[in-house]
Amino acid sequence: MNNLSANYERILEVLRKLSNETLLSYQRRVPRMKDLEVISLALTAEYMGIDSENNLFRQLPIFLSNKIERSVYNRRKRKLSIQINDIRLKMAQSFNEFEDYFIVDSMPLKIYKIFRSMRSKICKEEQYCYPNRGFCASQQMSFYGYKLHVVCSLNGVFQSIDLSPASIHHIHFLKDIREQLSDCVLLGDKGYTLFRDTD
Template sequence: MNNLLANYERILEVLRKISTDTLLIYQRRRPKLFDLELISLVLTAEFMGIDSENHLFRNLPKALSCKIERSIYNRRKRRLSEQINSIRLKLAKEFNEFENCFIVDSMPLEVCKIARINRSKICKEHQYSAPNRGFCASQQMSFYGYKLHAICSLNGVFQSIDISPASVHDIHFLKDVKTQMYDCLLLGDKGYLSQTIQIDLFNEANIRLETP
């Protein structure tokens, strides 16, 4: 997996320009793989479409596999989740620094088929985060689960990502956009038609929302 090591080193080089090697305070001995190196490995796996830890560690170069075990990698990855998200936002800000045109859209994240709603126990532990039933206009289908909302630059860099229950209308995602972006053009489909939101985005952050 020469590509994995090369991509890892490229990503790590960029991360070192925007963050430090130590992101968490450790009470025990110093880890062989620094926090930033672990985050670089996480982002490399995402970039290369490796969604299985088994596959990742089977193909991990010796230079990295000798520094960390899979169970420790998984545990530290969870502990670093907030820092990973913070670094993603910093990267997006750098990559999109000179962008002034973005696209907003949503897609269904189906948890199970409609017929299995009553039997499904997935993510029902808490009421506030439970999935529900929604409708996808572009695919003309009802589904049970969540919606993935995203804003992306024309070069393919995600500026903002969020998840909501399936029943939440697309337009509600834009209410928080004015705190994340400004002075730009935002393109969406007919699901984002709202004169109130359009005026609010323009007045608060000079965001021109268009739905051609």
């Protein structure tokens, strides 16, 4: 439990240098736990490998468990997802400020069996983000779902994490992120070698 408290306080201290305490406007009452504290608790759980909210709230010290209930934490964490990503990008930029080399790769995220894909209703709320059928050359398999694209520094700090439908080629992902990574060397497998920046 002491580890959780110490990690929480240390992460909160770093976050206070990057962002304001309150990130969302509230209409009714002022919450006991500020937005940055909720984000710090979420990042602490991730850092410590606590992937179950039940387990997290069993380990919470009293001074934190009195501030927020589990259902409220879950709701607020979902509302803060955009702000969490913005903070993650700020942290990555500060860690990777002087990096010249990055590694880029992707992996398949299979969400459904191919033979059942026509009946699938998973992730089909918006047409622009429909999953579809793709091929993974390294594993020699067709799959239905998405591709996870990741760019990280040689020190292991993630600069960019993105999802695309399975049929999107690596080259199109590189075109999307070239403004973020303009003055650096990207190291990748054969799927990325066809890309040439024409600007």
